[in-house]
Amino acid sequence: MREELKLESIRSNLIRQEETIIFSLIERAQFGKNLKIYTDTGIHIPDYNGSFLSYMMEEMERVFARVRRYTAPDEHPFTKNLPEPFLTAMVYDWPIKQTAININDKILTIYVDEIIPLICEKNDDHNYGSACVNDFTVLQALSKRIHYGKYVAESKYLGDIEGYKKLIEARDEEGIMEKLTNMQVEEKLLERVKIKTRTYGQEPETVNPIMKIQPDVISKIYKDFIIPLTKDVEVEYLLQRLD
């Protein structure tokens, strides 16, 4: 099995991504919800129909697309119709099957509707630009983690090709979901995220540390959104694995 598909390597990659997700959520949480940036009419942008966040993401992803970011197997843009890269495409030796799976639309909706209200205490503090830049950082971290489900699925598939083949050929989504679920690993992850959030979210100087974010909030985000969405990607990937 290729190095990046070994469970040990995937595990340490996912653990390191927890820091990126937790740091970025703590950074975003210092600003208000600023819901204006998420609605089409909140901030008027000349010659553009859409929210301030969508506008900013489209502009930044256009920059990234030109330098071939989205040709990498672990990168997924939020924007459609991006320009072609003007740098010669990198030749990647894909460790996973190439598919069109990209659930960023769903991730964006959940982020705005569910995650922002959970992490931000203030309402509108007029820091629209800062909120937006931090949103994009969080969204990229979530997207990377959730689509990493493709690697997880490939690794599990290679671990029991015959077992998965039977379920895939029967289009047994429920059976696939059950087979790839490991409750013990999930519970350990949630516990670890809680400890990390408590560690990184505190102001360590003071005796009674003020928390920059509630420790349970990020483990709730993992439980309710990140883990289920990752597993959706895994199931979807496996359903296409034999095509």
Next chain:
Amino acid sequence: MREELKLESIRSNLIRQEETIIFSLIERAQFGKNLKIYTDTGIHIPDYNGSFLSYMMEEMERVFARVRRYTAPDEHPFTKNLPEPFLTAMVYDWPIKQTAININDKILTIYVDEIIPLICEKNDDHNYGSACVNDFTVLQALSKRIHYGKYVAESKYLGDIEGYKKLIEARDEEGIMEKLTNMQVEEKLLERVKIKTRTYGQEPETVNPIMKIQPDVISKIYKDFIIPLTKDVEVEYLLQRLD
């Protein structure tokens, strides 16, 4: 005195910015130095003379300029000749004197020459895009912190107008530097940054935590670069204060 110029408010703002700086340095440190992205000939970009990092920063700052980011008193671009905003300019009630002080060129040079070799252990790991995006996040955090010296200087000036006026009129840079230096505060800051880096840089799950970054490295960066550069901004600001 206006709220944002009170020492208490400035202090808590600077303390919160420490998290942003430490988080962003820890994030950057996971990638290799990737020195290729900092030299003009490292990565060839069609119709562009400059480094990959400069190219990316120029493109992103163009996006930010159009949504009026750099009209805010605490924002300073790294790029020259940016486009005009197409959003109506925000009307800011400037709490500080408007000056053209922007030492981002110096910050960029020090970042590439001094800070990158300090924080990154691996050399080239081919993660050019990720390194570059994280560079920009660090650079913005450093720039914000260092130019916040303008607020610090204004606050100190208002605390002793007559005392500073005398030094400013005599163009006594050394005297100004001495007057605004508080060694006790600096030492407390360095100690706090060390504790924070130890807290945020650890992997809290394990018994023998692996450090994602050496605790002393960030306090060294504060001591050798961030504090002196902030004080340079303070002196420069005060020298222009009476113009």
